[in-house]
Amino acid sequence: MRRKLVVGNWKMYGRLARNKALLEGVVAGVGALKTADFGVCVPYPYLAQAQSLLQNSNVVWGAQNLSQHEEGAFTGAVAPGMLADFGCRFVIIGHSERRGLFHESNEIAAAKFDAALKAGLTPIFCVGETLAERESGVTEQVVATQLDAVLDRAGASGLAKAVVAYEPVWAIGTGKTASPEQAQAVHAFIRGRVAQQDSQVAQALCILYGGSVKAANAVELFAMPDIDGGLIGGASLVAEDFVAICRAAAGK
């Protein structure tokens, strides 16, 4: 049985005082939940704060991006080893906002994936189609191309050390969630694609759903056989909403 995982993606939200209240609320709310795993991916400047507030809790922390380079003259970029220095477990890679707004290609995402693994971080590798792609019937093709970029570079053994997040672009921050059946179909497709390379890795792979997950829809999404938890944007910024989603993952 795969354990469920819920990870918050704060995006570019947060302030010291707000973060403290939020993280304290999350820690208090999930402390007794032992049957699932939890994490938050915060903006870089707050990694030290997350580390100090979460280090003795059952909530791990991470970042939302990293450089594919180990170090060098890359003004404004953050190296994988820097994230490791702050105790990060996770790093989100290939989020649709990175792909769309910052022009990150499949090749760059694959290079970042590799760099994260080398630094001992667990990539949360995001895939997902746009509305136009879904409507023109190429969802599986798009997701396969995104996934193959990483499979070709890091292999199934690389994916064994990662988490995949299926996030349909049309469901992110829009209030439109994929139905449990729509999400399940793509999750099963992802697992099947990995199974073509390694069925054991596919069976163990944690595949999160992301896109307008709320307390109200989490239970039915998490009940699907290939949905192993959620990557949560907006609802991760309100402690009681995030905790309610964590409870759904823990079956409480």
Ligand code: PGA
């Ligand atoms: P949302 O974002 O929950 O606000 O839709 C999810 C994400 O972008 O990871």
